[in-house]
Amino acid sequence: MTEPRPPVLMVRQLRKTFQGNAVLKGVDLSLHEGEIACLIGPSGTGKSTILRCLNFLEQPEGGEITFFGQTLCAEGGNSNIFRIAPPRILQAARARMPMVFQHFNLFSHRTVMENVVEGQVVVLRRGRAEARDRARDCLARVGMLERADFYPDQLSGGQKQRVAIARALAMSPALILFDEPTSALDPQLVQEVQGVIRDLSAEGMTMLIVTHEMRFVRSIAHTVHFCEGGRIAESGSAADIFGPNAPPRIQTFMEVAHG
Amino acid sequence: MYNFFFYAVPEHFPFLLQGALVTVELSLISMLLGTLLGFFLAVGRLSARRTLRWPLDAFVEVVRDTPLIVQLLLIYFSLPEAGIVLSAFWAGIAGLTLNLAAYLSEVFRAAIVAVDKGQREAAISLGMSPVAVYCRVIIPQAALASLPTLGGYFIALLKDCSLVSFISVNELLRHATIVISDTFDSMDTYIMVAIIYFMMSFVSARIIRYIELWLTPSNRRATISVPLTMDKEGAR
Numbered sequence: 001m002t003e004p005r006p007p008v009l010m011v012r013q014l015r016k017t018f019q020g021n022a023v024l025k026g027v028d029l030s031l032h033e034g035e036i037a038c039l040i041g042p043s044g045t046g047k048s049t050i051l052r053c054l055n056f057l058e059q060p061e062g063g064e065i066t067f068f069g070q071t072l073c074a075e076g077g078n079s080n081i082f083r084i085a086p087p088r089i090l091q092a093a094r095a096r097m098p099m100v101f102q103h104f105n106l107f108s109h110r111t112v113m114e115n116v117v118e119g120q121v122v123v124l125r126r127g128r129a130e131a132r133d134r135a136r137d138c139l140a141r142v143g144m145l146e147r148a149d150f151y152p153d154q155l156s157g158g159q160k161q162r163v164a165i166a167r168a169l170a171m172s173p174a175l176i177l178f179d180e181p182t183s184a185l186d187p188q189l190v191q192e193v194q195g196v197i198r199d200l201s202a203e204g205m206t207m208l209i210v211t212h213e214m215r216f217v218r219s220i221a222h223t224v225h226f227c228e229g230g231r232i233a234e235s236g237s238a239a240d241i242f243g244p245n246a247p248p249r250i251q252t253f254m255e256v257a258h259g
Numbered sequence: 260m261y262n263f264f265f266y267a268v269p270e271h272f273p274f275l276l277q278g279a280l281v282t283v284e285l286s287l288i289s290m291l292l293g294t295l296l297g298f299f300l301a302v303g304r305l306s307a308r309r310t311l312r313w314p315l316d317a318f319v320e321v322v323r324d325t326p327l328i329v330q331l332l333l334i335y336f337s338l339p340e341a342g343i344v345l346s347a348f349w350a351g352i353a354g355l356t357l358n359l360a361a362y363l364s365e366v367f368r369a370a371i372v373a374v375d376k377g378q379r380e381a382a383i384s385l386g387m388s389p390v391a392v393y394c395r396v397i398i399p400q401a402a403l404a405s406l407p408t409l410g411g412y413f414i415a416l417l418k419d420c421s422l423v424s425f426i427s428v429n430e431l432l433r434h435a436t437i438v439i440s441d442t443f444d445s446m447d448t449y450i451m452v453a454i455i456y457f458m459m460s461f462v463s464a465r466i467i468r469y470i471e472l473w474l475t476p477s478n479r480r481a482t483i484s485v486p487l488t489m490d491k492e493g494a495r
Binding site for chain 1: 375377378380381382383384385386387388389391395396399400403
């Protein structure tokens with residue numbers, strides 16, 4: 001974070017509408033290697049949509065996304081036509097920034113091991129043996145190796161999410177997108193998933209996390225982005241955002257968030 | 260009773276079984292072809308391309324809105340006028356296959372649509388191509404979900420095969436007709452026919468159930484015991 005290297009991910013004026021409703025009205029965001037950025041803010045302000053536009057699960061409708069110097073979408077030239085990169089480039093980009101979902105979305109017809117192997121073999125074209133070795137590594141890192149032969153419906157929510165993180169890790173990602181990774185979990189399971197994410201942060205993994213867990217954000221984030229009204233309204237270090245001198249609208253949000 | 264056990268059964272049962280064998284052949288071949296065709300119909304009908312979707316929709320509609328027996332008669336008696344001559348057996352296969360495929364395409368379509376959206380998103384977010392998403396994630400899950408329904412259709416098919424006796428395929432029911440025209444003993448003969456159909460369906464149902472359990476992912480693990488529940492979501 002300290003040296004002025006070009007950002008891993010750069011987003012400019014990202015826009016998206018759903019049925020005429022402008023959800024993203026021009027989002028600017030950049031993320032550096034090793035940085036942990038959290039997106040916070042009231043519900044319905046487009047936090048998840050930002051994430052889903054980054055890997056093109058939703059098609060953005062304007063603005064620019066650059067990932068490792070590669071333009072994924074941009075408005076170009078005089079005519080200002082919005083263009084999205086061809087599918088093959090998007091697929092390659094997705095493989096380098098896998099997503100961890102709120103509802104885990106483990107492949108239900110495959111075992112834990114197969115879930116973690118799948119993307120490596122199908123997308124990265126790794127050999128099965130190599131993929132299994134790597135999967136074992138990743139499962140060990142999230143503490144799920146002993147459940148390698150289980151099917152997802154035999155696991156608790158927290159365990160599923162840890163496997164989902166291992167599945168993302170196995171892709172040797174440059175960046176992991178977390179879309180409310182603990183929102184679907186029972187309170188006592190939240191800790192185990194947060195613990196895994198914390199371990200990744202210690203290893204220097206670059207992460208972009210949408211979450212409502214303010215205490216977690218405060219303890220882990222390098223940068224906090226506060227979303228409101230389809231824009232990033234405030235950005236700052238965790239200390240700025242959570243400190244006594246935080247902007248008033250954030251203080252208001254925090255009061256509500258902590259109820 | 261005496262007549263049934265000591266005359267009708269020993270005299271005619273083997274001949275009826277020969278017919279039953281043809282019924283089984285018809286069913287298995289039609290099931291195999293109908294499943295394949297039905298699958299491709301379903302995928303085609305889910306395609307975004309209207310030029311592909313529309314004719315397939317029309318085909319399914321026509322097949323489902325006309326009786327199987329009429330379709331069989333058309334294939335066997337009317338197609339030769341268009342220059343397509345099929346033996347009775349293969350005309351029967353053709354009719355049963357087309358009919359089954361039309362119905363199964365609905366089953367598969369429902370099962371494909373019912374696969375959780377999150378599964379697709381997870382596959383896409385790993386960087387899979389649309390083809391890989393379909394082949395590695397959607398289809399396997401949809402296939403599993405449609406299996407119980409598929410089994411039901413097979414048992415229905417076994418019995419629908421009796422309709423091809425109308426186009427002179429020598430299957431079980433036609434053999435029964437032959438026996439009756441010899442002996443005028445319709446009651447005993449039909450009882451035997453019913454027993455054979457029951458046995459075939461009963462055995463098929465057990466086999467299908469066994470295949471379902473065997474293919475359900477969580478049952479393939481021997482190390483822990485799981486309640487044998489089927490099919491959480493999917494085909495109706």
